[in-house]
Amino acid sequence: MATADVAHHEEHHHHPSGVMRWITTTNHKDIGTLYLCFSLSMFLLGGLMALVIRAELFQPGLQVVDPHFFNQMTTMHALLMVFGAIMPGFVGFANWMLPMMIGAPDMALPRMNNWSFWILPFAFTMLLSSLFTAGGGPAAGWTLYAPLTIQGGMGVDMTIFAIHMMGISSILGAINIIVTIFNMRAPGMTLMKMPLFVWTWLITAFLLIAVMPVLAGAVTMLLTDRHFGTAFFDPAGGGDPVMFQHIFWFFGHPEVYIMILPAFGIISEIIPTFSRKPLFGYTAMVLATAAIAFLSFIVWAHHMFTVGMPLTGELFFMYSTMLIAVPTGVKVFNWVSTMWRGALTFETPMLFAVAVVFLFTIGGFSGLMLAITPADFQYHDTYFVVAHFHYVLFSGAAMAMMGGAYYWLPKWTGHMYDEKLGKIHFWLTTIFFNVTFFPQHFLGLAGMPRRIPDYALQFTEFNVISSIGAFGLGFAQLLFVYVIVKCVRGGSKATDTVWEAPRGLEWTVPSPAPYHTFETPPKIA
Amino acid sequence: MSPFRVSTAVALAWSGAALSVAPVPANAAWGLNLPTPVSPIGREILELHNLIMLICLIIFIVVFGFMFYSIYAHRKSTGREAATFAHSTKAEVVWTVIPFIILIGMAIPSTATLINMEDTSKSDLTIKVTGYQWKWQYEYLDHDVSFYSSLATPREQIVGLQPKGEHYLLEVDNPLVIPTNRKIRLLVTANDVIHAWWVPKFGAKKDAIPGYINELWTKVETPGTYRGQCAELCGKDHGFMPIVVEAKSPEEFDAWLAGRKQGSSLEHAAATAAAKQWSESELMARGEEVYAHCAACHGVDGKGLPGAFPAIAGSAVATGPVEDHLTLVMDGKPGTAMQGFKGQLSDIEIAAVVTYQRNAFGNKAGDTVQPSQVQSLR
Numbered sequence: 086m087a088t089a090d091v092a093h094h095e096e097h098h099h100h101p102s103g104v105m106r107w108i109t110t111t112n113h114k115d116i117g118t119l120y121l122c123f124s125l126s127m128f129l130l131g132g133l134m135a136l137v138i139r140a141e142l143f144q145p146g147l148q149v150v151d152p153h154f155f156n157q158m159t160t161m162h163a164l165l166m167v168f169g170a171i172m173p174g175f176v177g178f179a180n181w182m183l184p185m186m187i188g189a190p191d192m193a194l195p196r197m198n199n200w201s202f203w204i205l206p207f208a209f210t211m212l213l214s215s216l217f218t219a220g221g222g223p224a225a226g227w228t229l230y231a232p233l234t235i236q237g238g239m240g241v242d243m244t245i246f247a248i249h250m251m252g253i254s255s256i257l258g259a260i261n262i263i264v265t266i267f268n269m270r271a272p273g274m275t276l277m278k279m280p281l282f283v284w285t286w287l288i289t290a291f292l293l294i295a296v297m298p299v300l301a302g303a304v305t306m307l308l309t310d311r312h313f314g315t316a317f318f319d320p321a322g323g324g325d326p327v328m329f330q331h332i333f334w335f336f337g338h339p340e341v342y343i344m345i346l347p348a349f350g351i352i353s354e355i356i357p358t359f360s361r362k363p364l365f366g367y368t369a370m371v372l373a374t375a376a377i378a379f380l381s382f383i384v385w386a387h388h389m390f391t392v393g394m395p396l397t398g399e400l401f402f403m404y405s406t407m408l409i410a411v412p413t414g415v416k417v418f419n420w421v422s423t424m425w426r427g428a429l430t431f432e433t434p435m436l437f438a439v440a441v442v443f444l445f446t447i448g449g450f451s452g453l454m455l456a457i458t459p460a461d462f463q464y465h466d467t468y469f470v471v472a473h474f475h476y477v478l479f480s481g482a483a484m485a486m487m488g489g490a491y492y493w494l495p496k497w498t499g500h501m502y503d504e505k506l507g508k509i510h511f512w513l514t515t516i517f518f519n520v521t522f523f524p525q526h527f528l529g530l531a532g533m534p535r536r537i538p539d540y541a542l543q544f545t546e547f548n549v550i551s552s553i554g555a556f557g558l559g560f561a562q563l564l565f566v567y568v569i570v571k572c573v574r575g576g577s578k579a580t581d582t583v584w585e586a587p588r589g590l591e592w593t594v595p596s597p598a599p600y601h602t603f604e605t606p607p608k609i610a
Numbered sequence: 611m612s613p614f615r616v617s618t619a620v621a622l623a624w625s626g627a628a629l630s631v632a633p634v635p636a637n638a639a640w641g642l643n644l645p646t647p648v649s650p651i652g653r654e655i656l657e658l659h660n661l662i663m664l665i666c667l668i669i670f671i672v673v674f675g676f677m678f679y680s681i682y683a684h685r686k687s688t689g690r691e692a693a694t695f696a697h698s699t700k701a702e703v704v705w706t707v708i709p710f711i712i713l714i715g716m717a718i719p720s721t722a723t724l725i726n727m728e729d730t731s732k733s734d735l736t737i738k739v740t741g742y743q744w745k746w747q748y749e750y751l752d753h754d755v756s757f758y759s760s761l762a763t764p765r766e767q768i769v770g771l772q773p774k775g776e777h778y779l780l781e782v783d784n785p786l787v788i789p790t791n792r793k794i795r796l797l798v799t800a801n802d803v804i805h806a807w808w809v810p811k812f813g814a815k816k817d818a819i820p821g822y823i824n825e826l827w828t829k830v831e832t833p834g835t836y837r838g839q840c841a842e843l844c845g846k847d848h849g850f851m852p853i854v855v856e857a858k859s860p861e862e863f864d865a866w867l868a869g870r871k872q873g874s875s876l877e878h879a880a881a882t883a884a885a886k887q888w889s890e891s892e893l894m895a896r897g898e899e900v901y902a903h904c905a906a907c908h909g910v911d912g913k914g915l916p917g918a919f920p921a922i923a924g925s926a927v928a929t930g931p932v933e934d935h936l937t938l939v940m941d942g943k944p945g946t947a948m949q950g951f952k953g954q955l956s957d958i959e960i961a962a963v964v965t966y967q968r969n970a971f972g973n974k975a976g977d978t979v980q981p982s983q984v985q986s987l988r
């Protein structure tokens with residue numbers, strides 16, 4: 086690796102080319118690109134697994150896969166989407182955009198940045214190769230509940246190590262983001278002048294540092310239970326299976342905000358641009374984000390209402406969870422108020438942003454319903470929950486990233502993407518998403534448990550609809566890939582501002598953004 | 611079109627027409643809401659669910675009414691200039707406080723229902739429910755009645771060799787039987803991994819966790835057969851461990867219970883009679899039946915599932931010393947899915963299935979196990 090002396094930095098054209106450029110790069114834009122490509126490929130692979138699931142559920146009976154493989158697919162689909170697609174995707178956006186948004190030349194710790202990316206391909210190779218071991222990959226659900234995980238084969242151990250590696254990657258990335266934001270802002274870029282995307286990532290990074298070690302601890306305890314005779318989660322040895330759930334969800338609930346706060350950030354950048362109006366209630370947005378982050382630490386057991394908690398525990402977690410509706414509501418109201426009396430246009434990024442606000446709110450409301458403990462006894466572990474979290478994770482996190490990609494692609498590539506195809510991609514995605522997941526609310530209410538490979542006849546109709554939607558949704562994403570490739574390769578030249586009058590420092594640099602930006606800090610008004 | 615097809619088509623068309631005028635019958639296809647409850651808690655939950663749905667719907671319509679109005683009226687193409695306002699303390703206070711008040715309004719009835727759900731005192735009948743991979747055990751604690759309940763749908767229906775029956779995947783060999791209009795307390799636990807006992811129409815769901823005994827109560831008002839499923843992922847056949855409950859009038863229930871007690875003493879008699887010497891062919895025939903308990907993991911063909919469940923064909927245990935084989939089957943192996951069958955199977959059943967495993971699937975241990983041998987290991 087070349088030494089990073091100052092002279093080397095100034096000579097842009099001397100960095101290695103070809104594959105070595107990508108392996109050795111410490112440039113935030115290169116690393117951002119790596120993260121985004123990685124995320125997209127995991128998204129497609131995880132999507133493929135979802136299609137295996139939906140193919141099996143297209144009709145009652147076992148047709149496509151056996152139940153054990155089905156369980157591996159549900160588990161692997163979730164692990165890939167959560168740890169492979171969504172989290173690295175947002176880190177990709179952070180790498181590309183944070184330095185440009187705060188007027189910094191790069192991330193604060195570039196070499197560590199390289200490492201935090203390059204751990205991921207190894208982690209996921211390990212995770213995916215577990216599918217080929219005897220006994221197959223992990224099959225106990227992404228929640229890895231003990232004692233079921235104690236039963237699996239070597240694939241479970243590989244999963245545990247893969248999760249350790251992903252955790253290290255996330256923590257390194259989070260440290261880098263915090264250090265960058267605290268130390269690298271251009272003079273005059275005070276905290277309360279930072280774009281909301283930067284704020285949401287700052288808070289997300291703190292959540293990551295707080296909870297990834299908790300997950301690592303939980304899976305390490307699983308590992309020692311499996312191989313070294315401990316009995317943390319084994320009642321026969323004085324252990325407690327419910328403790329695993331407490332530890333897991335202490336990580337797991339903040340994790341859902343890790344996956345949605347940066348999405349809120351992206352939406353808060355897109356809506357003002359296409360409303361031609363500043364973001365409504367900036368301070369309230371920052372405070373609401375912080376409030377959500379704080380509350381995320383005291384609501385975890387809402388995933389465990391049926392484990393037999395004492396009444397007081399159930400009441401506490403019900404009330405604290407309901408409270409989250411308040412700051413989340415503030416965000417939605419502020420987005421709508423940003424649009425109110427603006428001058429709206431609906432380019433692809435804006436279409437995605439509006440759809441996210443609308444569809445995420447559906448997920449938010451079903452979340453509020455799930456918080457109501459007595460009702461949760463009916464919804465828990467049914468397709469109602471599956472519908473709920475796809476409304477927040479797909480039409481929240483994933484579609485926000487799609488919107489963000491269309492929004493910044495011209496800045497990244499210097500070309501405008503194909504607006505017509507972008508819009509088609511948007512409509513296909515939105516329509517098929519709802520065809521897939523809306524009927525799942527009904528399935529859950531009617532009594533269909535989640536994670537089953539076969540079902541009673543009364544659930545047939547909605548499953549057929551859902552499977553048809555899923556295949557449409559999957560194929561629509563190939564169009565997304567095509568639009569991106571097309572935009573990278575060429576297209577009409579993007580101006581520096583790209584959009585009519587967007588706010589933010591990233592629009593003051595040329596398009597495509599040069600390899601090094603803000604080597605001298607910009608002047609902040 | 612065969613006459614059969616025509617009649618189904620007509621029936622479908624009819625039911626379609628009926629659906630469009632009548633309220634959707636519970637548990638039918640196209641059901642859009644929770645099934646019609648048959649217990650007080652189920653009813654309370656349904657009311658709560660409907661109330662909260664309604665509140666959410668109203669807020670949703672108001673908020674997105676504003677958004678869609680804005681999308682329509684505030685388009686740039688109407689030639690308008692964007693306003694410049696960026697905050698309003700008054701509005702922000704209002705939309706923080708009002709949701710808070712609405713939430714309190716939701717929390718009050720929820721709390722009441724929850725307190726009611728958790729009150730398992732003054733019950734009339736206590737039944738212990740134990741989850742196993744992949745069946746349920748029901749024990750009527752004060753009545754010395756206990757039995758296992760597992761999926762009754764034939765394998766042929768699942769893999770599509772036979773048409774699927776009306777209660778496909780929701781039928782069991784031995785349903786749980788309870789009296790109507792009595793407060794039933796269920797003690798829910800598990801033997802291996804976590805399961806969850808759930809009957810939607812009762813509004814009753816509780817995790818069955820090894821090492822824990824969770825409590826749950828229900829009171830069923832209408833006699834009938836009610837169906838549910840294990841709700842917590844519990845391994846390969848998680849989707850195949852249904853729950854069926856028959857609610858009978860108290861008189862019918864008492865009669866059933868008395869019959870059942872006699873039944874179990876008959877079994878006892880059979881077990882004592884097992885003191886006789888069994889021939890190899892008798893043991894093998896019986897063992898093949900009992901092997902149904904093992905087939906979910908070890909496979910109908912004895913080949914298991916490599917890496918997860920070992921094969922019996924050629925297994926070192928099944929061809930090695932008979933004592934080791936017997937101990938493993940009776941006590942299980944802690945920390946694995948191999949459960950102890952001591953409590954589930956009688957002496958003759960264990961003797962038969964072990965004999966069967968030792969001499970089927972190409973295994974040729976050549977020895978037989980007698981019930982007396984099992985008895986001596988208990």
Ligand SMILES: [Cu+2]
Nearest residue numbers: 337338385388
């Ligand atoms: Cu949560």
Ligand SMILES: [Cu+2]
Nearest residue numbers: 805840844851
């Ligand atoms: Cu189960």
